[in-house]
Amino acid sequence: MFKNNLTAIRSIILLLLSLLANGILWAQAPSYYDNIDLELEQEALREQLQNLVTNTQHTVLPYTAQNTTDVRDAIKMTDKDLEQENYLLLIYGYDDEDNDPRTDRTRWHNSYCNTDPCPEGTWNREHVYPRSLGTPNLGFQNAGSDIHALRAIDQDMNMLRSNRLFDDGEGHAHLTLRGLFYPGDEWKGDVARMMMFMYLRYPEQCVATNVGYGPTSYSPLGDMPNIFLEWNADDPVSEIELIRNDIAEDLQGNRNPFIDNPALATLIWGGPRAEDTWNILDTPYFEETTYSLAPTVTNTKTCLSQTTTADVEYIVYSMTGKQLNSNKLDRCIDFSTYESGVYFVKLQDHNNTQTFKIVVP
Numbered sequence: 001m002f003k004n005n006l007t008a009i010r011s012i013i014l015l016l017l018s019l020l021a022n023g024i025l026w027a028q029a030p031s032y033y034d035n036i037d038l039e040l041e042q043e044a045l046r047e048q049l050q051n052l053v054t055n056t057q058h059t060v061l062p063y064t065a066q067n068t069t070d071v072r073d074a075i076k077m078t079d080k081d082l083e084q085e086n087y088l089l090l091i092y093g094y095d096d097e098d099n100d101p102r103t104d105r106t107r108w109h110n111s112y113c114n115t116d117p118c119p120e121g122t123w124n125r126e127h128v129y130p131r132s133l134g135t136p137n138l139g140f141q142n143a144g145s146d147i148h149a150l151r152a153i154d155q156d157m158n159m160l161r162s163n164r165l166f167d168d169g170e171g172h173a174h175l176t177l178r179g180l181f182y183p184g185d186e187w188k189g190d191v192a193r194m195m196m197f198m199y200l201r202y203p204e205q206c207v208a209t210n211v212g213y214g215p216t217s218y219s220p221l222g223d224m225p226n227i228f229l230e231w232n233a234d235d236p237v238s239e240i241e242l243i244r245n246d247i248a249e250d251l252q253g254n255r256n257p258f259i260d261n262p263a264l265a266t267l268i269w270g271g272p273r274a275e276d277t278w279n280i281l282d283t284p285y286f287e288e289t290t291y292s293l294a295p296t297v298t299n300t301k302t303c304l305s306q307t308t309t310a311d312v313e314y315i316v317y318s319m320t321g322k323q324l325n326s327n328k329l330d331r332c333i334d335f336s337t338y339e340s341g342v343y344f345v346k347l348q349d350h351n352n353t354q355t356f357k358i359v360v361p
Contacts, residue, residue: 048352072112164179215317298335
């Protein structure tokens with residue numbers, strides 16, 4: 001009994017030390033961000049973080065190499081299953097017990113394949129930002145070998161995802177009705193933070209809107225898909241993300257800031273308020289808005305359900321994120337001239353931003 005209790009106590013101590021080391025219990029930003037002005041927002045903050053992750057990268061990992069650490073070696077370090085020795089976590093996977101290798105969540109680390117076709121039950125390397133969606137193609141160097149966005153994956157799941165854009169959904173990984181790809185409830189936050197990093201690090205080549213489907217109404221410049229900001233807020237950072245961020249820093253020199261603090265994405269692009277591990281969002285700008293629009297299904301008007309003395313502006317976006325209209329909001333927005341469909345309305349004043357979905361039947 002004593003031995004079991006001692007083992008449990010040791011486990012708790014090790015977990016607390018791990019949480020402290022990896023930042024879950026940070027009350028302030030770690031030293032990596034000492035030169036970042038955390039009072040900045042939007043483009044000013046994005047530019048500082050971009051310079052940081054670019055200038056601190058000391059190594060470009062080779063995609064394939066014989067006598068030095070390459071991407072496959074790195075993945076064996078970053079994607080270890082914390083509960084099974086010599087097993088890897090497979091991105092988008094969710095079930096090891098359904099006799100379908102494609103849905104496996106874990107895989108023996110040496111069951112690797114890089115041939116075409118690969119045998120069933122093997123894993124290979126997933127470019128979470130597909131190479132072909134880069135402008136230009138990511139290739140196998142720099143953006144194409146960045147360990148921050150390369151993960152272990154079942155070879156058949158890799159073919160299913162292919163280069164499909166990410167789309168909203170729920171449940172496990174699957175193809176959506178649009179023929180796009182939902183990564184699964186467990187992985188959507190990981191995906192969002194990886195895509196934000198790639199856009200931050202390679203802003204011309206890894207455009208976020210090239211890989212995520214849907215409106216971009218949260219971000220002031222319309223450059224970040226709403227789904228990534230929503231996934232970042234809905235799916236908190238996992239322990240595996242924290243661990244692989246540390247290992248990636250050891251290998252490459254840079255970190256993913258959105259893993260260290262998801263709220264940095266809120267500061268830059270807006271959207272739902274993500275977890276703030278450094279307590280930097282305690283400003284009036286991010287107070288919860290009290291606006292609401294009704295009705296949300298209408299072919300006439302939708303109106304504020306309360307009066308306000310604030311100067312409120314509205315922007316109407318199509319389902320694909322195209323801006324259709326903008327103006328100062330008196331009380332109501334007229335949808336009588338709009339075709340049937342789904343629209344997004346962003347309300348904003350000097351303190352708050354909120355987005356509503358409006359259906360025109």
